[in-house]
Amino acid sequence: xxxxxxxxxxADPHVAESEKILRKCVHCGFCxxxxxxxxxxxxxxxxxxxxxxxxxxxxxxxxxxxxxxxTHIDRCLSCLACMxxxxxxxxxxxxxxxxxxHIEKTYRRPPLDRLTRAMLAFVLPYPGRFRAAxxxxxxxxxxxxxxxxxxALKPVAAMLKLAPSSIPPASPMASPGTHAGxxxxxxxxxxxxxxxQSVLDPAINETTISLLTRLGVEVVVPEGEGCCGALxxxxxxxxxxLASARRNVDAWTRAIEQGGLDAIVITASGCGTTIKDxxxxxxxxxxxxxxxxxxxxxxxxxxxxxAGLDLPxxxxxxxxxxxxxxxxxxxxxxxxxxxxxxxLAKAGFVVRDPREGHLCCGSAGTYNxxxxxxxxxxRDRKIRxxxxxxxxxxxxxNIGCITQIAWAAKLPVVHTIKLLDWAYGGPKPEGVSDAxxxxxx
Ligand code: SF4
Ligand code: SF4
Numbered sequence: 001x002x003x004x005x006x007x008x009x010x011a012d013p014h015v016a017e018s019e020k021i022l023r024k025c026v027h028c029g030f031c032x033x034x035x036x037x038x039x040x041x042x043x044x045x046x047x048x049x050x051x052x053x054x055x056x057x058x059x060x061x062x063x064x065x066x067x068x069x070x071t072h073i074d075r076c077l078s079c080l081a082c083m084x085x086x087x088x089x090x091x092x093x094x095x096x097x098x099x100x101x102h103i104e105k106t107y108r109r110p111p112l113d114r115l116t117r118a119m120l121a122f123v124l125p126y127p128g129r130f131r132a133a134x135x136x137x138x139x140x141x142x143x144x145x146x147x148x149x150x151x152a153l154k155p156v157a158a159m160l161k162l163a164p165s166s167i168p169p170a171s172p173m174a175s176p177g178t179h180a181g182x183x184x185x186x187x188x189x190x191x192x193x194x195x196x197q198s199v200l201d202p203a204i205n206e207t208t209i210s211l212l213t214r215l216g217v218e219v220v221v222p223e224g225e226g227c228c229g230a231l232x233x234x235x236x237x238x239x240x241x242l243a244s245a246r247r248n249v250d251a252w253t254r255a256i257e258q259g260g261l262d263a264i265v266i267t268a269s270g271c272g273t274t275i276k277d278x279x280x281x282x283x284x285x286x287x288x289x290x291x292x293x294x295x296x297x298x299x300x301x302x303x304x305x306x307a308g309l310d311l312p313x314x315x316x317x318x319x320x321x322x323x324x325x326x327x328x329x330x331x332x333x334x335x336x337x338x339x340x341x342x343x344l345a346k347a348g349f350v351v352r353d354p355r356e357g358h359l360c361c362g363s364a365g366t367y368n369x370x371x372x373x374x375x376x377x378x379r380d381r382k383i384r385x386x387x388x389x390x391x392x393x394x395x396x397x398n399i400g401c402i403t404q405i406a407w408a409a410k411l412p413v414v415h416t417i418k419l420l421d422w423a424y425g426g427p428k429p430e431g432v433s434d435a436x437x438x439x440x441x
Contacts, residue, residue: 048082064106080332104236125227137163171202273333317348323391327398347423363404
C-alpha cells in the first residue's frame with residue numbers, strides 16, 4: 001500500500017513503525033474472511049482491511065480520532081486472526097496498538113464510557129481491588145435487567161453477569177518465594193502470578209506449581225510482579241501499560257540475576273502474548289530495551305515449556321473426550337497450536353477440534369464488558385461449535401476464555417494444565433467425571 005507521510009511525521013518512531021506496517025498491506029482482503037467482527041457484522045469497516053484504511057487515513061492526515069474510527073477500532077477484538085491469515089506479514093497488532101494509543105490521546109469519549117473504562121483500569125489489574133469488586137457485585141445483580149435496557153449501562157450489566165457468585169480464597173502459593181523441585185533438578189522457572197486469574201481461579205497456578213515441582217522444576221514466584229499490562233494496553237493506556245511492563249521486567253531480572261531462569265512460565269495466553277511483546281514495547285527505552293528483550297525470549301506458555309521437557313508416561317490415562325479451545329492469544333498471538341493438544345493426547349485424553357476454531361469466543365480482555373452484544377454472538381457461536389464435537393469437557397489455556405465459555409456452556413470448562421496434572425497424578429479437576437477410565441499401559 002502506498003503511503004504519504006511527511007518526513008516530520010516519520011521522525012516519530014511510532015508513526016515510522018506504522019508506516020512500515022501499512023506499506024506491507026496489499027489490499028488483498030484475505031483477512032476479512034477470518035475476522036470475527038466482519039463475519040458477524042458484514043461491514044468492511046469492521047474488517048481488518050477496513051480498519052487499516054481508517055488508521056492510515058487518521059495517521060497520514062495527523063488527525064485526532066473521530067467517532068467513526070473509534071467505533072470500528074473499539075469493535076476490534078485484537079484476536080489477531082487477521083495476522084494468521086495475512087500472506088504479506090502485516091503486523092496488525094502493532095498497528096492497532098498504535099491506533100488505540102492515538103485514540104486515547106486525541107478523543108474524548110462520552111462520560112459513561114470514560115467512567116467505565118477508568119473503573120476497569122482501576123480495578124481489574126489489582127487482585128485486592130478486583131476481589132473487593134466481585135464481592136460488591138452481588139449488590140448490583142438484582143438490577144441487571146434494568147441496566148441491560150439502557151444502552152450506556154450495558155457494560156455494567158455485562159460485568160455483573162460475568163462476576164462469579166462465589167470467589168475462591170487467595171492462594172498462599174501466589175506469595176513471593178521458591179518452590180523446590182522434587183528429585184533430580186530439571187530446570188528453574190519464574191511463574192507469572194498475574195491479576196484477574198489469581199482471583200477467579202488461583203488453582204490454575206497452584207496446579208502448575210504442583211505439576212512442575214513434581215517433574216523436578218524449581219518454581220520461583222518473584223517479589224514485585226503483577227498484571228502484565230494487557231488489560232490497559234487494549235484500552236490504549238500506553239503509560240500504564242509500560243509501567244506494568246517495567247515493573248515485571250525488574251522483578252524477573254532480579255530473579256535471573258539471583259539464580260538464572262530457564263523460562264518465565266505463563267498460564268494465561270493473553271498475558272503471554274503481551275509479555276512476548278515487551279521487547280518491542282520497551283525498544284525505545286534505553287534503560288529497559290535489552291532487559292525487556294531478554295524477558296520476552298524467556299516468556300513461555302506453560303504448555304510450550306512442558307512440551308520441551310520430555311514428560312514421562314502419565315500415571316493414569318483418563319480417556320475423556322476433550323474439546324480443545326485454542327484461545328486467540330494462543331493460536332494467533334503466540335502461534336502455539338500443536339503443543340497443548342499433543343500434551344493432552346499423550347496424557348490419555350481424546351482431543352477434538354471444534355469447527356471454526358480460528359474464531360474468537362468474544363472474551364478478548366475487557367471486550368465482553370465493553371462490547372457485550374457482539375461478544376455474546378461470538379460466545380454462542382463458539383459454544384455451538386464446541387458442543388457439536390460431542391466432548392465431555394472443554395480445555396483451554398486462557399482465563400478470559402474459561403470465564404466467557406463457562407458462563408453459557410453446559411460442559412465443564414477447565415484450564416489445560418488441570419487435565420495434564422490429573423493425568424500425571426494430581427487431583428481430578430472439579431466438574432469433570434472419570435466415566436471412561438483407561439488403564440495406563
Ligand atoms: S484483530 Fe481480530 S477482530 Fe481485529 S481486525 Fe484482526 S481479525 Fe478482526
Ligand atoms: S490479508 Fe494482509 S495484505 Fe491482505 S488486506 Fe489483509 S492485512 Fe492487507
